[in-house]
Amino acid sequence: MTLHFSHTSPYVRKVMVLAHEAGLVDQLELVTGSGTPLDAGGAPIEANPLGKVPTLTRADGSALYDSRVICQYLDARAGGGLYPEGARRWDALTLEATADGILDAALLMVYEARLRPEEIRFAPFVEGQWDKIDRALDVIEARWMAYLAGPLCIGQIALGCATSYLDLRHAARDWRATRPALAQWDARFGARDSMRATRPPVG
Secondary structure, X not given: OEEEXXXXXXXXXXXXXXXXXXXXXXXXXXXXXXXXXXXXOOOOOOOOOOOOOOEEEOOOOOEEOOHHHHHHHHHHHHOOOOOOOOHHHHHHHHHHHHHHHHHHHHHHHHHHHHHOOHHHOOXXXXXXXXXXXXXXXXHHHHHOHHHHOOOOOHHHHHHHHHHHHHXXXXXXXXXXXXXXXXXXXXXXXXXXXXHHHOOOOOO
């Protein structure tokens, strides 16, 4: 299998963390390729018309995307059990969706700063995205800590990648300041071998 990836993409990192946890890393050939909404660049547009990473090309040439689809495919292939059965499955998927929503907002903030000329940047838009992140993190702190203490699942992987991306791109916002329980969980989760092995380069 070929995984089109970017070293700094948090969605790619989610796939790679799951691959480490499921024992599938050796089955993935990594090919660098990414772009932006303004320049497809080296994006894998032949495999994925959206031009996004991660994109997984299978042995028969067919492609899977986005990260949620790829993660479910890899977990099913490995029998990894990172998508729980029963009621916990819906919790895991909801937590994953929340974490991915945090990433969506965080990326839009980055794009506003990097891709839009300074004279037409819209600060209220940026703050509106951070408000989404703030609300999501507050809900996780208030309602999800007992769940996070349970068995490893895709929701935890997605959340760990999301908080790490906030550290990478929005460290000055200091999301930990008012969320001590989530901060403690994040420190423990970030020490996992899979997280250490997939840590993105700074820059």
